Amino acid sequence: MNRRFALGLSATAFISVVAFSNVSFSQARSLQEQLIGTWIYESSKATREDGSPIARPKLQGAVTYTPEGRFHFITVRSDAPKYASGDSARPSQEEAMAIASGVVAYTGTYTVDESTKTIHVNIETSSFPNLVGAPNQRRIVTSIGDDELTFTNPRTPAGITLELVFKRAR
Structure with missing residues (x-):
């Protein structure tokens, strides 16, 4: 018994x-399932090809990934000047330059390579026209959890490497 x-x-x-x-x-x-949603910009680091750091402005922004394979990305300098005229169509030359140089926004489609933890983006529209249709746009996910996403843009058009950290929007 x-x-x-x-x-x-x-x-x-x-x-x-x-x-x-x-x-x-x-x-x-899957990585793609974990990416779905909106992530709020937390911080970033930039380095030159020789590994030396590049000072970054204070930024705010977000990236969103949809289940249908679309994404939207934006960062804006948080210290951007307000237009003295109050009219968004009539900035001074200095105001326009400060805004234009402090905004990066783009949108398009994306796919995920699960084996390499890489997001491949096809940029369709951008505040920086050189990104539109640029080949080999990839973001390498170095860490992802329920509340934090870190990825590296291994080579921007300016030849620098960016590491970006985001927190999941709640």
Whole structure:
């Protein structure tokens, strides 16, 4: 009787462990599934090809990934001047330059290479026209969790490497 009880208890425990393991594996989400949503800009680092750091302005912004494979990205200098005229169509030359040089916005489609943790972006519209249709636009995800996303843009058109950190929007 004790043997049957012990065998039954062992079998029940084994089945429970297997069932729990299967639930854990089936709940593992792909990188693309984890990306879906809006992420708020937290910080960034820029480096030159020789590894030397580049000072970054104070920024705010966000990136959004949709389940349909579309994305939107924007960063804006948080210290941008207000227009003295109050009319967005009539900035002074200095105001216009400060705004134009402090905004990066683009949108388009994306795909994810799960094996390399790489987001491949096809930029369709941008505040920086040189990005539109530029080949080999990729973002390498170095870390992703429920609340934080870090990716690297390994080579911008200016030849620098950017690492960007985002927090999930709530």
